[in-house]
Amino acid sequence: MNKCKFVRTCVCLLLLCVGVSAYGQDNVIDEVVWVVGDEAILKSDVENERLNAQYENRRFEGDPYCVIPEELAVQKLFLHQAEIDSVVVSDQEVLQQVEARTAWLIDQIGSKEKMEEYYNKTSTQIREMLRENIRDGLTVQQMQQKIVGDIKLTPAEVRNYFSKLPQDSIPFVPTQVEVQIITQEPKIPEEEIERVKAQLREFTERINKGETTFSTLARFYSEDPGSARRGGEFGFTGRGELDPAFANVIFNMTDNKKISKVFESEYGYHIAQLIEKRGDRVSFRHILIKPKVDEKDINAALSRLDSIADDIRKEKFSFDDAATWISQDKDTRNNHGLLANPQTSTSRFEMQQLAGLVSQDLAKVVEGMQIGEISKPFTMINAKNGKQVCAIVKLKNRIDGHKATITEDYQRLKSIVTAKRSEEKLQKWIVDKQKSTYVRINPNWRNCDFKYPGWIKK
Structure with missing residues (x-):
């Protein structure tokens, strides 16, 4: 251990024993609750995380004052290894997420002033807190990816994993749909x-x-x-x-x-x-x-789509061709109108995804349709740009909700097994790292049922 780290560790240990007081006054400003390696976890760190969790409606499985310090301690293990392995994240990536997170907080809380009141900090202090937290979080992610590595699974391994699962543990796949769309934007005078x-x-x-x-x-x-x-x-x-x-x-x-x-x-x-x-x-x-759309222009667009839908039903041309040559939806017309799910990189949507990612109005129309059916024209608000457009849709396919099977849901099941293998690797790494890392916990913070019991060495 270098001299700087030795001094810092000694200071952490001293503060762990006596707390942090303000120039000899009786009131305690902050308190070291854990020391992991040469890094301290402060009571204020725990309180900040608790505030964030409270605002995001996160529920803890257990006492937050046990769960949060342990989570921070695990993070310290990864950060320590990242320092050894020279894992570094870019300032640009950190800055981008700080700006996005700050904007999200202001949007959720209502104003910059309300955000400052909620955290009892200035906006500059909040941004600095976010910068440290986000840099640590990104570093931990990179370190975890390095530990896990590239997990390659064969179909046989995936089948073998699920063949051993009890029936009630096999995941349920909600109803999914594949939808084609043709849109027309009402003409704006x-x-x-x-x-x-x-x-x-x-x-x-x-x-x-x-x-x-x-x-x-x-x-x-x-x-x-x-x-x-x-x-x-x-x-x-x-x-x-x-x-x-x-x-x-x-x-x-x-x-x-x-x-x-x-x-x-x-x-x-x-x-x-x-x-x-x-x-x-x-x-x-x-x-x-946004220019206002007149009712007569909406009706004109709906009327045109009604004629297009009739011609498709009469087999004058196909829905695929109409989507390619007539639709004004630039994201789908090159794919015969087939909507793509950005979350899964497939054309399958769960109904909730269809409502959130594309349009609630579209999801309501699709819910009652039969495979191959073409809808009546309707208006919808595009979730991407907030514009009102007119549309007809065709339900290309519906996969009813079911317990996952290898034949129907291989990619979904493979991702579950991959995540399970990753988690197993990380948990083993944490347990091994605990054995070689100095840990000291404030006596007042030890009475916990920790996820990883190796923190307190006997």
């Missing part, structure tokens, strides 16, 4: 587009005259609910995370005192303001206004 552009130009003029701020207008008028409550502000974002038209404008901006010209993306029309550039990432504000 030019005068409505001009109205939206004029409104955004007026916002720019008011900001430039100093009558108001970009943030104020975004809060009142932007139709992007996620960023509007933050004054239109996005966290640091990479080019690939943005709509291409949006990215072209944002990444060409250089002056944070200027407002962009009005521009269009797949979401609607925007103006934007650069906040800061850091390498290949930018932070910015924007205001989104």
